[in-house]
Amino acid sequence: MYKIKLKGKTYEIDPKSDDHMMQQLVAKGAEIVGACGGAGICQTCAFKIIKGKFTPLTETEKMMDLPENQRLSCQCWPESDGEIDLIY
Ligand code: FES
Numbered sequence: 546m547y548k549i550k551l552k553g554k555t556y557e558i559d560p561k562s563d564d565h566m567m568q569q570l571v572a573k574g575a576e577i578v579g580a581c582g583g584a585g586i587c588q589t590c591a592f593k594i595i596k597g598k599f600t601p602l603t604e605t606e607k608m609m610d611l612p613e614n615q616r617l618s619c620q621c622w623p624e625s626d627g628e629i630d631l632i633y
Contacts, residue, residue: 549597550628551575560622566599567618578633583619585609589633590618597627 546557549566556573558566567579567590578589585605594614602611603620611617615632 547597547623548626549623550595551592551631558623560600560624562622565619566622570618577618577631579619581619585617585620588617591615591632592618592629593632595628595630597629598624599627600624 546559549556549558549570551570554575556570556575558569562569564572565583567577567583571577571579579587580589581587583590585603588609591611592615594616599616599621602616606617606620609617
């Protein structure tokens, strides 16, 4: 389990779960829009990395040309403890 800090709260995220970070955060009460339900289309689950390491960019994220230090929480898992901030 890794600890991910978001808006002053800390969430434990299982890096080995089949559920990506967005699903795990939402299940623990975080408010993430996630309009496309994790299909990697809407970008409303995007976050900025304040600190920490995350799984490599997926092909979906590469096609979106996200700004540096920005990821889609429906496409990744943490690889360390970290802190993030939601874009939407
Ligand atoms: S939930 Fe839509 S891109 Fe992640």
